[in-house]
Amino acid sequence: xxxxxxxxDTGAVNKTEQKNTSKRGIKNPFVYAGTIVIxxxxxxxxxxxxxxxxxxxxxxxxSFGSWDGKPISYEAGSYFATQVAQINDYLxxxxxxxxxxxxxxxxxxxxxxxxxxxxxxxxxxxxxSGFRVTEAGIDEAIAADTNFQENGVFSIDKYNxxxxxxxxSLRKSTEEDLYIxxxxxxxxxxxxxxxxxxxxxxxxxxQRSISYTNxxxxxxxxxxxxxxxxxxxxxxxxxxxxxxxxxSSESDAKKVLQQVTENKLSFEDAAKSHSQDSYxxxxxxxxxxxxxxxxxxxxxxxxxxxxxxxxxxxxSKVYKVADKAWAFFKMNEAISEADFSAEATLDEVEAYLFQxxxxxxxxxxxxxxxxLLSSATAEGFEKSVKKTGFEVKKAGxxxxxxxxxxxxxxxxxxxxxQTPSNSQDFVIQSAERDEGFMSELFTRKKGELxxxxxxxxxxxxxxxxxxxxxxxxxxxxxxxxxPYFYQESLDTNARAAFLKSPKFKDEFSTTFFKVFQTxxxxxxQTSQEPSPSTGTEAAPATN
Numbered sequence: 001x002x003x004x005x006x007x008x009d010t011g012a013v014n015k016t017e018q019k020n021t022s023k024r025g026i027k028n029p030f031v032y033a034g035t036i037v038i039x040x041x042x043x044x045x046x047x048x049x050x051x052x053x054x055x056x057x058x059x060x061x062x063s064f065g066s067w068d069g070k071p072i073s074y075e076a077g078s079y080f081a082t083q084v085a086q087i088n089d090y091l092x093x094x095x096x097x098x099x100x101x102x103x104x105x106x107x108x109x110x111x112x113x114x115x116x117x118x119x120x121x122x123x124x125x126x127x128x129s130g131f132r133v134t135e136a137g138i139d140e141a142i143a144a145d146t147n148f149q150e151n152g153v154f155s156i157d158k159y160n161x162x163x164x165x166x167x168x169s170l171r172k173s174t175e176e177d178l179y180i181x182x183x184x185x186x187x188x189x190x191x192x193x194x195x196x197x198x199x200x201x202x203x204x205x206x207q208r209s210i211s212y213t214n215x216x217x218x219x220x221x222x223x224x225x226x227x228x229x230x231x232x233x234x235x236x237x238x239x240x241x242x243x244x245x246x247x248s249s250e251s252d253a254k255k256v257l258q259q260v261t262e263n264k265l266s267f268e269d270a271a272k273s274h275s276q277d278s279y280x281x282x283x284x285x286x287x288x289x290x291x292x293x294x295x296x297x298x299x300x301x302x303x304x305x306x307x308x309x310x311x312x313x314x315x316s317k318v319y320k321v322a323d324k325a326w327a328f329f330k331m332n333e334a335i336s337e338a339d340f341s342a343e344a345t346l347d348e349v350e351a352y353l354f355q356x357x358x359x360x361x362x363x364x365x366x367x368x369x370x371x372l373l374s375s376a377t378a379e380g381f382e383k384s385v386k387k388t389g390f391e392v393k394k395a396g397x398x399x400x401x402x403x404x405x406x407x408x409x410x411x412x413x414x415x416x417x418q419t420p421s422n423s424q425d426f427v428i429q430s431a432e433r434d435e436g437f438m439s440e441l442f443t444r445k446k447g448e449l450x451x452x453x454x455x456x457x458x459x460x461x462x463x464x465x466x467x468x469x470x471x472x473x474x475x476x477x478x479x480x481x482x483p484y485f486y487q488e489s490l491d492t493n494a495r496a497a498f499l500k501s502p503k504f505k506d507e508f509s510t511t512f513f514k515v516f517q518t519x520x521x522x523x524x525q526t527s528q529e530p531s532p533s534t535g536t537e538a539a540p541a542t543n
Contacts, residue, residue, distance in 0.1 A: 209396030212462035240333035365459035369452035
């Protein structure tokens with residue numbers, strides 16, 4: 001089935017006669033609006049980045065990588081710059097400002113680089129296949145452009161009114177668009193088989209509802225937290241430490257240490273002038289930290305233990321703390337034992353359990369859930385849940401819809417399988433994306449109990465309360481929509497294949513940080529000087 005979606009690189013539309021279809025089953029009309037908001041936030045930095053103003057101007061070219069040896073560059077008049085200009089015009093019309101969008105710069109420029117890389121790869125691939133765009137084909141495409149027509153007929157006078165340089169640029173871009181269009185025409189000529197469509201549609205047929213309850217790991221008792229902390233008390237000792245880190249060489253670190261120990265340089269001054277970590281500006285002061293966190297900063301746990309034995313005011317020897325990183329330490333306050341009566345210590349133990357010992361929390365919750373299920377076998381699920389003090393909740397119907405795949409069509413982001421339920425419970429929302437939950441739900445019959453299931457920060461147990469079949473209309477809707485989803489998947493997979501190809505050389509990060517830092521430093525130096533400009537300028541390529 002042909003799609004009316006735009007191809008991502010040309011903007012060309014494959015127009016076919018579209019059937020009138022009902023929007024029945026689209027439960028949340030605000031999903032698309034939310035998607036647009038996220039998109040705008042994502043692209044803003046790509047448009048308004050004052051610190052990148054010189055890139056692509058005055059004929060300069062900046063390469064972020066290559067495809068099969070062909071540079072992928074940002075320069076004035078390029079595909080990349082043209083897209084920036086179009087988005088810039090749109091956002092200015094929406095009243096967007098240009099302040100503080102540098103925070104999104106890396107993600108947005110990287111996305112733009114990848115899009116340019118995919119376009120370059122498509123052009124290379126189609127040309128390598130032997131397909132050629134003729135001069136006559138370019139003429140025909142330009143003649144069909146409404147910008148050069150009068151009363152529906154191509155006007156040579158309008159075309160000749162363009163400067164020669166713009167005519168050449170237009171012919172080049174038109175030629176590339178025709179290559180891109182051929183790629184997508186071939187890509188979208190593939191369609192799913194009837195058997196595949198029917199298989200996907202069958203996923204919506206069984207619909208099951210449940211009664212459930214959940215035990216949050218956050219309810220792990222404070223006394224249990226204190227007990228666990230006491231059994232592992234060494235982890236939660238505290239020490240006040242300062243450090244100096246060098247990444248040049250071990251010998252350089254030892255030279256700085258010698259200056260400090262010979263009183264030629266104070267520890268604080270040495271940190272400010274030589275240290276290459278986040279504590280340098282504070283004279284090396286890393287504050288008071290828990291021992292387990294301190295130990296994680298070493299390659300060898302025995303080294304951390306050795307430093308922790310230092311007396312107040314003592315300075316350690318040099319230790320290798322990471323690949324190409326060496327450090328020495330000064331003990332500001334000797335290590336002290338943990339106080340498990342203090343709320344801050346218990347909070348730290350709890351955070352440690354969630355981050356590194358979740359099995360302890362999950363075992364506790366699973367044991368309680370197992371006891372509940374044992375009672376439910378004899379007394380009934382809902383009665384047992386209420387008896388243990390938990391809340392009985394209802395959810396469903398569910399369909400076999402792991403991950404809730406979506407596709408873009410009719411100017412909306414549409415779920416492929418219309419989920420009947422619309423639970424506001426975060427636990428259920430997480431469960432719908434959990435393979436274990438879906439597997440358990442659709443292997444149990446009506447009236448059966450589940451086993452305890454870990455879903456995020458909860459342990460969930462349920463009883464199947466209803467087992468029904470979807471209506472023929474629901475199945476028909478999936479059969480109608482799946483070809484659109486299939487085409488979009490082809491596009492996504494093709495893009496991923498290009499970006500994973502050995503022909504693709506990605507130098508984005510190196511180039512981006514080099515240029516961004518350089519231009520930012522330049523602006524910092526000139527920002528204090530009087531400027532004749534009264535407004536903030538966007539990148540020249542966007543104007």
